[in-house]
Amino acid sequence: xxxxxxxxxxLLLGAVFLFVTNAIRMDMVxxxxxxxxxxxxxxxxxxxxxxxxxxxxILIGALFVVGEGLVRTGIxxxxxxxxxxxxxxxxxxxxxxLMVAVAGLGAVMSSTGVVAIFIPVALSVAQRMGxxxxxxxxxxxxxxxxxxxxxxxxxxxxxxxNSELMRNGLRGFGFFGFTPFGLVILLLGIGYMLLIRRHxxxxxGEGKRAGHGRHTMRDLVRDYRLGGRARRLAIRPDxxxxxxxxxxxxxxxxYGANVIGVERWRKFRRVMVSVSGISEFQARDVLLIDxxxxxxxxxxxxxxxxxxxxxxxxxxxERAREVGLAEVSLIPDxxxxxxxxxEATFRSQYGLSVVGIRRDGAPLEGKLVDEPLRMGDxxxxxxxWSLIRQLQTHVRDxxxxxxxxxxxxxxxxxxxxxxxxxxxxxxxxxxxxxPVPNVVAAxxxxxxxxxxxxxxxxxxxxAIHWPTLxxxxxxxxFALALEKTGGVTLIVDGLMALVGxxxxxxxxxxxxxxTALIGLFISNTATAVLMAPIAxxxxxxxxxxxxxxxxxxxxxxxxxxMTPVSSPVNTLVMGPGEYRFxxxxxxxxxxxxxxxxxxxxxxxxxLPF
Numbered sequence: 001x002x003x004x005x006x007x008x009x010x011l012l013l014g015a016v017f018l019f020v021t022n023a024i025r026m027d028m029v030x031x032x033x034x035x036x037x038x039x040x041x042x043x044x045x046x047x048x049x050x051x052x053x054x055x056x057x058i059l060i061g062a063l064f065v066v067g068e069g070l071v072r073t074g075i076x077x078x079x080x081x082x083x084x085x086x087x088x089x090x091x092x093x094x095x096x097x098l099m100v101a102v103a104g105l106g107a108v109m110s111s112t113g114v115v116a117i118f119i120p121v122a123l124s125v126a127q128r129m130g131x132x133x134x135x136x137x138x139x140x141x142x143x144x145x146x147x148x149x150x151x152x153x154x155x156x157x158x159x160x161x162n163s164e165l166m167r168n169g170l171r172g173f174g175f176f177g178f179t180p181f182g183l184v185i186l187l188l189g190i191g192y193m194l195l196i197r198r199h200x201x202x203x204x205g206e207g208k209r210a211g212h213g214r215h216t217m218r219d220l221v222r223d224y225r226l227g228g229r230a231r232r233l234a235i236r237p238d239x240x241x242x243x244x245x246x247x248x249x250x251x252x253x254x255y256g257a258n259v260i261g262v263e264r265w266r267k268f269r270r271v272m273v274s275v276s277g278i279s280e281f282q283a284r285d286v287l288l289i290d291x292x293x294x295x296x297x298x299x300x301x302x303x304x305x306x307x308x309x310x311x312x313x314x315x316x317x318e319r320a321r322e323v324g325l326a327e328v329s330l331i332p333d334x335x336x337x338x339x340x341x342x343e344a345t346f347r348s349q350y351g352l353s354v355v356g357i358r359r360d361g362a363p364l365e366g367k368l369v370d371e372p373l374r375m376g377d378x379x380x381x382x383x384x385w386s387l388i389r390q391l392q393t394h395v396r397d398x399x400x401x402x403x404x405x406x407x408x409x410x411x412x413x414x415x416x417x418x419x420x421x422x423x424x425x426x427x428x429x430x431x432x433x434x435p436v437p438n439v440v441a442a443x444x445x446x447x448x449x450x451x452x453x454x455x456x457x458x459x460x461x462x463a464i465h466w467p468t469l470x471x472x473x474x475x476x477x478f479a480l481a482l483e484k485t486g487g488v489t490l491i492v493d494g495l496m497a498l499v500g501x502x503x504x505x506x507x508x509x510x511x512x513x514x515t516a517l518i519g520l521f522i523s524n525t526a527t528a529v530l531m532a533p534i535a536x537x538x539x540x541x542x543x544x545x546x547x548x549x550x551x552x553x554x555x556x557x558x559x560x561x562m563t564p565v566s567s568p569v570n571t572l573v574m575g576p577g578e579y580r581f582x583x584x585x586x587x588x589x590x591x592x593x594x595x596x597x598x599x600x601x602x603x604x605x606x607l608p609f
Contacts, residue, residue, distance in 0.1 A: 002485060002486065004042060004485045005485040005486055005487050005490070007040060007042065008042060008478075008481045008482060008485050008487055009487065011033065011036060011037075011478075011481075012478060012482075012530075015029055015033055015475075015478075025467070026467060026471050026523065027466070027467035027470035027471055027474070029474070030470050030471045030472075030473065030474020030475055031470065031474055032474075033474045033475070033477065033478070034048045034049065034473075034474055034477060037477050037481060042481050042484070042485070043477055043480060043481055043484070047477065047480055048477050049473075050476065050477070050480070051472060051473030051474065051475075051476035051477065052473055054163060054472075054473070054476065055163070055437065055438075055439040056156075056159040056160065056162070056163045056439070056472075057469055057472055057473060058439050058442075058443070059153065059159060059438055059439040059442050060156050060159060060469060060472070061464045061469055062439065062442035062443050062445070062446050063108075063109065063110075063153055063442055064110065064463050064464045064465055065446045065449070065455065065460045065463050065464065066108070066109065066423070066424065066427065066442065066445050066446060066449065067108070067109030067110050067463070068455055068459060068460065068462075068463030069413075069420045069423070069449040069454040069455045070105075070108075070109055070420055070424070072413045072420075072454060072455055072459065073413045073414060073416050073417040073419075073420040073454050074413075074414045074417055075417050075420055075421065078417070083097050083098060083101050087125065089129060091129060091131055091135070091197075092194060094125060094129070094136070095135075095136065095139050095190070095193060095194065095197065096190055096194075098118065098122060098136065098139060098140060098143065099139050099140070099142070099143035099146075099186065099189065099190050099193070100143075100186070100190075101118070102114055102115065102118055102140060102143035102144055102147060103143045103144075103146050103147040103150055103182070103186050104147075104150075105147070106143070106144055106146075106147025106148065106150070106154060107147055107150035107151045107153075107154045107182075108151065108153065108154070108424060108428070110465075111144040111145065111147045111148055111154070111155065111569055112144070112568045112569055114144060114147065115140060115141060115144040115569050115573065118140055119137070119140065119399070119573065119576055122136045122137065122140055123136075123576055132200075132201040132578075133576050133577055133578065134200045134201040134577040134578055134579065135197050135198075135200050135201060136577075137200075137573040137574075137576050137577030137579070138193070138200050138573065138577055138579070138583075138587060139189075139190075139193040139197070139200075140573055141569050141570050141573040141577075142189050142193065142561060142591070143186070143189065144569040145558055145559070145560055145561060145567060145569055145570075146182060146185055146186050146189050146558070147182075148524075148558035149178055149181055149182035149185055149186075149554075149555055149558050150178060150179055150182035150183075150186075151175055151176060151178055151179060151182075152172075152173055152174065152175045152176075152177060152178060152431070152438065153175070153431070153438065153442070154178070154182075155524070155557075155558055156472060156524075156525040156528070157524050157525055157527070157528035157553075157554050157557035157558060158173075158178060158554050158558075160472070160525060160528040160529055160532060161528055161532045161535075161550045161551075161553055161554045164479070164532035164533060164536060164550070165536075165546070165547075165550060168536055168546075170546065173547075173551075174432070174434070175428070175431040175432045175434075175438070176432065177551075178551070178554065178555075180602075180606055181551070181555060181598070181599075181602060181603065181606075184598055184602060185555075185595055185598055188594055188595070188598060189591065192591055192594065196587065199586075199587075200577075200583075200587070201578075217325045220325050220326075220327065220356075220380060221325075223358070223363065224355070224356030224357075224358060224363045224380045225356070225363045226290070226355055226356055226380065229290050229291060229355075230260070230288065230289070230290055230355070231287075231288075231289050231290075231291055231297060231308065232263075232286055232287070232308070232309040233286065233287045233300075233301060233306040233307065233308055233309065234284075234285075234286045234287075234306060234307040234308075234309050235281060235282070235283060235284065235285045235286070235287065235305075235306060236305045236306065236307055237283050237284075238305055239281075239283075239304055239305040239306060240304060240305065241281045241304050241305075241306075242281055242282060242283050243280060243281070243282075244280065244281060245277065245278050245279060245280050245281075246259060246275060246276070246277050246278070246279050246281075247277040247278065251289075251300075252369060255291070255296055255299065255300040256291060256293060256296055256367060257289045257290075257291045257296075257300055258289060258290040258291065258353060258355065258368075258369065259275050259287055259288070259289050259353075260275075260288045260289060260290055260323075260353045260355060260382050260383075261273065261274055261275060261288045261323055261353075261382070261383070262275055262279065262281070262285050262286070262287060262288070263285065263286035263287075263288065264282065264284075264285055264286075265284055272288070272323045274323075274351065274383050274384045274387070276347070276348075276351065277347075277348065286309060287306070290353070290355045323382060323383065323384070324382065324383060324384060324385040324387075324388045325380065325381070325382050326380075326381055326388045326391075326400060327378050327379070327380060327381075327400075328378065328379045328380075328381055328391060328398045328399070328400055329376075329377075329378050329379075329398060329399045329576070330373060330374075330375055330376065330377050330378075330379070330397070330398050331397065331398055331399055331574065334373075334375070334397040334398055335397055336373050336397055336398065337373055337374060337375050338372055338373065338374075339372065339373060340370045340371055340372050340373070341354050341368065341369045341370075341371070341373070342369045342370055344373075350381075350387065350390075350391065351383060351384065351387045352381040352382065352383035352384075352387055352388065352391075353381065353382050353383060354368065354369075354379050354380065354381055355380050355381070355382050356368070356379070356380035357371060357373075357377055357378070357379055357380070358377065358378040358380075359376070359377050359378075360376075379398075386459070386462065388400070390462070399576065413453060413454045413455065416452050416453055416454045419448070419449070419452035419453075419454055420449060420452070420454040422448070422452075423445045423448035423449045423452065423454065424445065426441075426444065426445060426448065427441050427442055427444065427445035430444065446460065471523065471525060471526065472525055472529070475525070475526045475529045475530075476529055478529060478530060479529055479530065479532070479533045482530075482533065483533060489537065491534050491537075492534060492537035492538050492541055493541075495507065495510060495511075495534070495538055496538070496541055496542070498510070504542060504544045504548070504549075504604070504609045505600055505604060507538055507542065507549065508548060508549055508552050508599065508600060508603065508604070509596060509599075509600055511531065511534070511535055511538070511549055511552050511553055511556070512552050512553075512555070512556040512559075512596050512599055512600075513556075513596070514531065515527055515528075515531045515552075515553050515556035515557055516556045516559055516560075516562070516592060516596075518530065518531070519556070519557055519559075519560050520560075520562060520563060524557040524558060524560055524567065525557075527557050528553060528554065528557045531553045531556075531557070532550060532553055535549040535550045535552070535553045536549075536550065544609040545607065545608065545609055547607040548603045548604050548607040548608070548609060551603055551607055552599050552603055555595065555599055555603075556595075556596075556599070559592050559595050559596075561584070561587075561588035561589075561591050561592050561595075562584060562585060562588040562589050562592055563581065563584050563585065563588070564579065564581055564584045570584060
């Protein structure tokens with residue numbers, strides 16, 4: 001091996017180590033990779049930055065926007081409501097419909113987003129039917145992962161392997177090229193879950209009942225006893241608060257007053273506006289605060305010249321279009337555990353206020369801002385709906401557990417649902433018939449959603465998960481660097497020496513196992529980037545078609561069933577399902593073996609060697 005190859009392999013191992021330990025954010029690691037490749041002379045600047053011009057990066061970004069359009073128009077939530085109605089009281093029917101709905105929606109939008117949408121729906125149904133939430137959460141997560149095997153655009157690894165085929169002058173997969181395999185694995189998954197569902201909880205019927213149903217805002221206010229602490233205080237014209245910012249005033253430190261929001265006059269009516277440290281108070285503002293001590297409230301009003309106003313129980317529900325309320329559950333590895341809200345700078349980090357904490361099913365009293373958070377705590381957050389939805393991206397810290405029923409009425413573009421479906425149908429039609437490249441079809445759908453006001457420009461940019469795109473851009477140069485330095489040839493030669501003489505099916509199985517194992521430690525996208533060139537090289541040396549080997553890599557990259565950290569989808573369902581690490585190993589490993597057997601039997605049948 002050359003010194004250059006040693007350097008590339010060392011860089012690869014270092015990147016994997018950083019991905020596994022999460023010592024540095026993955027997108028920062030990706031950018032560091034680009035810089036080191038250029039500084040070391042391994043790749044030229046255009047080669048290192050080639051990922052920024054890859055059509056699949058643009059395609060993935062466009063699909064984030066399309067998925068957000070489906071959420072903003074309420075389509076995703078309407079699917080959940082329809083699921084509840086059709087399932088009735090049958091657990092079997094519910095499980096089947098749940099997995100089919102998640103796999104279907106996940107075929108055209110982010111599987112993580114789909115699972116996050118369906119978690120509160122599934123919890124609500126579990127509560128109503130009196131079954132443990134664990135009987136639904138694992139099937140929900142598995143369906144989210146299987147959705148990545150349904151279409152070409154369902155998950156980034158599919159587009160990565162497709163791009164590698166085209167980069168080597170080969171024809172790519174069609175839009176539904178993955179669908180036959182995905183459908184078979186989905187049916188297998190449904191059957192598997194129906195068979196083992198009684199083993200998804202520890203002890204039949206003894207797991208905790210789903211206690212986090214889809215409440216209304218009024219329910220949340222009652223459960224967290226917010227009604228006794230929330231106050232409305234009008235700012236008088238002579239108040240010293242006028243013209244000063246929240247950071248200047250230090251109201252929480254001086255009075256224990258947590259400002260949740262501000263009602264402000266705009267166009268002859270009061271509207272609720274969110275607050276931050278730099279928010280400046282104005283005359284005629286009405287403060288919505290969380291403040292329990294009545295004597296402190298009187299002192300606060302007297303010193304700051306505030307007028308108490310009526311706060312009715314329906315206050316939050318009536319203002320559902322302006323202010324959101326939701327439950328957040330801390331996951332086992334959350335960085336917030338052991339910190340107080342003040343130490344975590346929660347409002348600064350997320351733009352939301354915590355107005356309640358529940359521990360062991362009971363709301364905490366007293367000064368919540370200095371209470372150290374514990375694993376299993378549920379937080380009640382209040383603020384802008386878009387910021388609440390963004391909490392779904394912070395899956396390493398907590399799970400957005402309970403969106404109240406009012407969120408359905410809150411879809412800002414609900415009236416444009418039919419147009420969002422039209423844009424989606426046009427995109428899929430163009431991708432299937434192939435008159436234009438897939439990325440152009442996705443961009444057309446984005447433009448149509450913008451034209452029909454299904455999504456605005458600000459929401460579109462916010463919907464794109466930029467760390468994912470940067471990760472892809474930063475890892476793509478590894479494939480080129482390994483190819484230039486002979487690394488791909490070395491790995492392929494090693495595989496050929498081990499299993500090459502045993503036939504293409506054994507090579508196919510080896511690629512699946514290798515891809516699945518690597519996927520336990522790094523993202524499935526990065527895994528696909530590394531394994532796709534190896535699959536192509538193995539096919540070339542064996543003199544067989546590359547399509548079955550590359551398809552196997554794509555399927556294996558999505559088969560992240562074995563641990564709760566293999567995929568964000570698994571992490572999302574772990575808390576609500578009350579699962580342990582070994583539950584995923586116990587359920588996921590056998591199913592991964594079944595998927596492997598499907599690949600060995602079905603892939604060569606539909607994509608001959």
